[in-house]
Amino acid sequence: MKQPGRIFCWICGFVLLVLLMTACNNKPVKAVSDTPKSGSIHISVDETFKPVVEQLIHVYQNTYPDTKIIASYKSEADCFRDLQSDSTRMIIVAKGLTKAESDYYESKLSFKPTWDILAYDAVSAVINAGATDSLFTMKQLKDLLLAGEGAPHPVVVDGNNATSTVRYLSDSVLKGGTFGKNVMAAAGSKAVLDYVAANKNAIGFVGLSWVGDQEDPGQQAYMQKVRYALLQCTTCVSDTFAKPSQATISWNMYPLVRPLYYVLKENFTGLGNGFVNFMSLERGQLVFRRAYLVPGKMNFNVRKVDNR
Numbered sequence: 001m002k003q004p005g006r007i008f009c010w011i012c013g014f015v016l017l018v019l020l021m022t023a024c025n026n027k028p029v030k031a032v033s034d035t036p037k038s039g040s041i042h043i044s045v046d047e048t049f050k051p052v053v054e055q056l057i058h059v060y061q062n063t064y065p066d067t068k069i070i071a072s073y074k075s076e077a078d079c080f081r082d083l084q085s086d087s088t089r090m091i092i093v094a095k096g097l098t099k100a101e102s103d104y105y106e107s108k109l110s111f112k113p114t115w116d117i118l119a120y121d122a123v124s125a126v127i128n129a130g131a132t133d134s135l136f137t138m139k140q141l142k143d144l145l146l147a148g149e150g151a152p153h154p155v156v157v158d159g160n161n162a163t164s165t166v167r168y169l170s171d172s173v174l175k176g177g178t179f180g181k182n183v184m185a186a187a188g189s190k191a192v193l194d195y196v197a198a199n200k201n202a203i204g205f206v207g208l209s210w211v212g213d214q215e216d217p218g219q220q221a222y223m224q225k226v227r228y229a230l231l232q233c234t235t236c237v238s239d240t241f242a243k244p245s246q247a248t249i250s251w252n253m254y255p256l257v258r259p260l261y262y263v264l265k266e267n268f269t270g271l272g273n274g275f276v277n278f279m280s281l282e283r284g285q286l287v288f289r290r291a292y293l294v295p296g297k298m299n300f301n302v303r304k305v306d307n308r
Contacts (some may be wrong), residue, residue: 036274040068043090043272044082046164047073047188048207049121049260051216052291053092055179059287060278067271073237077162082262083113090264090272094121094164097263105265111294115263119281120294121245123168123209125229125257126193128200135241137232138255142173144182144203151182156195156204165205166259197225208244212292259296260288 033039045053050073057069071080076095082088083105096115097105106112125141127134133153136144144153158165186192189206196204204226211226213219230241233253240253248254262279266272278284278294285295 003237006218019134026241034067034271035275036269036271037064038066039271040070041089041271041275042070042072042076042087043092043275044072044079044088045092046076046079046094048094048158048163048165049092049209050189051213051219052119052209052288052293054307055291056275056279056284056287059283060275063278063283064274067269067274069275075159075162076164076167082226083265084108089266089270090262090275092118092260092262094258094260096169096259096261109265109267111265111267113263113265115258115261116280117261119260119285119288119296121161122212122249122254123165123205123258124208124211124244125231125256126204126206126211126226127229128196128202129225129227131227134227135232141231142177145169145174145179145246146177147180147182151180152201153182154199154202155180155183156186156192156202157183158189158192158206159187164258165207168256169205174187180196187287193222193226197222203229208249209293210292212244213290214292231281246292246294260293 009092032306034041053071053073057071061067061069072088074082076093079093083091096117097113101296102112119291125136132279144151144155145216147153157163157169166179170179186204189210192204192206193210196202211219211228228243230243231254233240233242233248235252242253242255243250244254244256249257262276264272264276279288282295285298288295
């Protein structure tokens with residue numbers, strides 16, 4: 001009588017195991033919808049880097065036609081707000097993560113986002129083509145940013161205090177000081193250039209990729225209306241003033257230099273990692289160089305070769 005009971009128990013156990021396996025197989029699994037060569041991804045980009053990032057996306061999507069990188073251009077603060085949402089997987093901004101920020105994202109995602117420097121950009125000081133004052137020491141520049149209403153030089157920046165340019169000027173030039181009433185906000189970098197072009201005494205601040213491309217007809221058209229202000233080199237032995245360029249950034253001669261970072265929250269080999277690898281390796285770094293920024297990952301020195 002014991003044998004049939006034992007067989008019955010085996011049968012019941014087998015049926016239960018089959019049911020459990022079926023239930024596990026029916027459990028919803030989140031599908032990975034993109035790879036480095038296919039799919040779509042949303043990224044948020046600091047507006048001051050828009051020209052060079054547009055070039056990077058154009059080259060990447062032409063290389064991999066099955067990819068779609070949907071970029072939203074906005075202030076730095078808005079980019080970091082977007083990073084907290086599920087829809088935005090990567091941001092390109094002018095600062096990396098603090099330890100507190102990294103720990104916060106790890107607590108939400110169960111992994112730490114990756115971030116690193118891709119290139120170096122300059123905050124370019126631009127003046128009207130007909131301006132008489134073109135040389136500024138760092139003290140004079142600080143005084144300009146602190147001046148009150150009615151100052152001889154109105155200052156225009158690319159938005160309110162949420163932008164990376166405003167944050168950089170506040171931190172690096174004013175050392176946390178408050179902007180004067182002569183400092184006004186424009187609706188983006190293009191509006192800064194338009195204002196400076198229309199006002200002889202104005203001085204504006206934009207990212208180098210908006211004015212530094214010597215082969216871009218649109219930028220060169222602007223450079224007929226505005227020109228660079230020359231800022232004091234604080235590391236030079238002699239009394240030297242420099243304009244923003246790849247050379248003055250590389251040689252630490254231009255005083256307003258900042259890194260360009262990516263921040264990526266992706267722990268698999270998806271489109272985000274594919275785009276980051278592209279920007280970090282030779283082809284992407286050459287795009288930064290072609291946009292007259294300084295590549296942060298590769299050094300493209302030109303060497304003389306003796307073919308004899």
